Amino acid sequence: MQIVLCDDADHAAREAAKWVQALLVQKKRPVLGLATGTTPICLYQQLIRLYQQKQISFASCTTFNLDEYFDIAPEHPQSYRSFMQHQLFNHVDIDRQNTHLPVCFDGQNPRRVGLEYEQRIAAAGGIDLQILGIGSNGHIGFNEPTSSLASRTRLKTLTAQTLSDNSRLFVPGEIQPTMAMTMGIATIMDARYVLLIATGKAKAEAVRQMVCGPVSAYCPASILQMHEHAIVVLDKDAASLIAEQQYLRVAEKENQRMIEMYGLQFIADREV
Structure with a gap:
């Protein structure tokens, strides 16, 4: 697990953007998890700024979102499809047909929907880089505490903590939906690289458990300790409960030196 310590949320975003930029520039047909x-x-x-500056293009990119609320229309303002349109898709040159979310409506078999989503990811060649956040209870995607570490895309009931945390987004x-389709933990772990971003003191305890605690279904994000290429980008507040920060800063300085010498070529090395 590579830990990148940043001054604030804007700094964290700039650092994270470097990894996405490398993927988009170096891969002919990049597959990005959102x-x-x-x-x-x-x-x-x-990323929008980099696109406007003609430093990146999404024209050949395929995307798969982690999750979507259950039984919500794509055009609904609270759907994650609407979120992605507003926050990214409407501002870059991505082909909407290449953007995917695990949409499931009442009356559809969620197990079949989940399987079909997994098949679409596989058909695209797998996810090259999966972007993640972390919930205050340690969830990634909507994989709540006690989720199976071997889980695949499926329908999940949201915890009271998650509903409370997200309630500020609803008038x-x-x-407010209480269930969602989400990539499973094993689905996330299949990504060639994962890039988790966490900012703010509200995430500090979850980050501590993810980085320093045991691998446990009670903190689903802790499974990233087992990922070969996990990059965790943190601001000062989110990292505030992690010990050994002096060592982490020294290690990151060395990582940056390697990047300056050789670039982020490891992504390109996996081009087929």
């Missing part, structure tokens, strides 16, 4: 929520918004703003009287 996340929703407030944390990745700054990252998407950075009074608006129905």
